[in-house]
Amino acid sequence: MTFQIRPITEAEFSDYTQIRSEAYHAPYDELFKLRHLTDLNETRCVFVDEEMRATGRLFRFEQNVHGRFVPMGGVASIAVRMDERGKGHIRQVIGHMLRELRADGVPVSVLYPSVHALYRRFGYAIASELRTVTVRNQREALFLESLPRPQGTVRRADTEELEAMALALYNQAAAQHHGNLRRSDVSYWEHRILFKGETTKSDRRTLFLYFDTENKPQGYLLLNPKDNGTVRIKELIALTFEAQLGLLQLLQQDNILTEFTWNTDLNSDLPALLYNPKSVDTKIQAEWMARIVDVRTAWTILSPHATSGRVRLGVVDAMCDWNQGTFDLHVADGQAQVTETTEAPQAVADIGTWSQLLYGYLTVEQALFTGSLQVHDPAVLPFLRALWRTDVKPFSHDPF
Numbered sequence: 001m002t003f004q005i006r007p008i009t010e011a012e013f014s015d016y017t018q019i020r021s022e023a024y025h026a027p028y029d030e031l032f033k034l035r036h037l038t039d040l041n042e043t044r045c046v047f048v049d050e051e052m053r054a055t056g057r058l059f060r061f062e063q064n065v066h067g068r069f070v071p072m073g074g075v076a077s078i079a080v081r082m083d084e085r086g087k088g089h090i091r092q093v094i095g096h097m098l099r100e101l102r103a104d105g106v107p108v109s110v111l112y113p114s115v116h117a118l119y120r121r122f123g124y125a126i127a128s129e130l131r132t133v134t135v136r137n138q139r140e141a142l143f144l145e146s147l148p149r150p151q152g153t154v155r156r157a158d159t160e161e162l163e164a165m166a167l168a169l170y171n172q173a174a175a176q177h178h179g180n181l182r183r184s185d186v187s188y189w190e191h192r193i194l195f196k197g198e199t200t201k202s203d204r205r206t207l208f209l210y211f212d213t214e215n216k217p218q219g220y221l222l223l224n225p226k227d228n229g230t231v232r233i234k235e236l237i238a239l240t241f242e243a244q245l246g247l248l249q250l251l252q253q254d255n256i257l258t259e260f261t262w263n264t265d266l267n268s269d270l271p272a273l274l275y276n277p278k279s280v281d282t283k284i285q286a287e288w289m290a291r292i293v294d295v296r297t298a299w300t301i302l303s304p305h306a307t308s309g310r311v312r313l314g315v316v317d318a319m320c321d322w323n324q325g326t327f328d329l330h331v332a333d334g335q336a337q338v339t340e341t342t343e344a345p346q347a348v349a350d351i352g353t354w355s356q357l358l359y360g361y362l363t364v365e366q367a368l369f370t371g372s373l374q375v376h377d378p379a380v381l382p383f384l385r386a387l388w389r390t391d392v393k394p395f396s397h398d399p400f
Contacts, residue, residue, distance in 0.1 A: 179394030314345030
């Protein structure tokens with residue numbers, strides 16, 4: 001029996017699509033038409049005796065973590081042939097990806113799971129939540145009357161120049177927001193955000209930009225029209241509150257629109273600004289999961305609030321043996337060094353909990369309260385609290 005994990009060839013894309021179709025219970029044709037969005041070099045598939053048994057895909061991104069963009073490995077398209085389940089193929093392909101990321105010095109990995117519990121066993125833990133806002137009868141007073149009236153203008157974007165402008169606005173905002181990805185270029189924008197090249201009407205999106213009184217772009221609104229007079233805000237990126245308000249009022253002034261939905265983050269100040277918050281439906285759900293690939297590189301990522309000091313941290317990681325053990329984390333002048341040690345740990349947690357603490361999804365107090373973090377030396381608590389403290393919850397506009 002031969003075993004191999006490798007990228008697929010063009011001739012194997014049909015098998016790749018068939019396995020994903022079975023696993024996700026999705027129409028084959030709907031998945032196959034996304035061929036133009038699939039870089040075959042990103043695929044990592046399990047072959048037994050040259051027969052494809054499971055699929056995976058590994059993206060290389062940069063993610064804003066505590067104010068700096070760091071390499072991140074995005075795991076996606078994990079699927080196993082129905083008759084091959086229970087044979088460890090998911091563990092094999094994810095383990096392969098994590099070893100590959102570690103070899104390349106990538107500190108963290110993120111995935112968007114269909115079933116969160118499945119990926120807990122591989123060290124991933126929930127690290128982000130999504131707020132979905134649904135606004136109906138938006139012609140009624142939506143915002144507090146005391147809010148300043150936007151003085152800028154909104155223009156529809158229909159040229160590549162304006163698309164590039166929106167991309168620059170996104171990256172400027174992403175650099176300020178914990179968890180967002182850096183978008184590489186206009187081609188990324190066109191294929192992954194605007195879905196250019198698609199012929200399905202529901203995939204067509206409309207872009208509007210907001211300019212201030214000095215004619216400087218301050219934000220954009222990307223809309224995805226739906227049925228029966230409804231629309232989904234694919235993205236609303238604003239560098240100023242005035243830009244956000246001006247773009248939302250574009251929808252409020254629409255006499256045909258009956259409803260719009262907006263996926264935003266838990267840090268949004270929207271509820272405090274609404275005239276009648278109960279007139280807006282809000283749903284919060286779990287979003288992406290994250291895990292540390294290698295604590296030696298991941299723990300050099302620090303919060304701006306981190307202070308100088310040192311602590312010995314114990315790690316339990318059944319998936320990646322290179323993380324298993326105790327590590328000395330030493331911070332001086334804003335820089336961290338991580339080395340393995342044989343001394344007793346002062347705090348211990350599994351890799352999922354350390355991942356949640358790194359991203360700021362959990363605070364040290366929350367991890368202590370739930371019992372997922374054990375601290376044997378209370379003297380290290382102030383230093384530990386500051387290491388990955390953040391005032392905002394992580395969020396990303398780019399599911400993959």
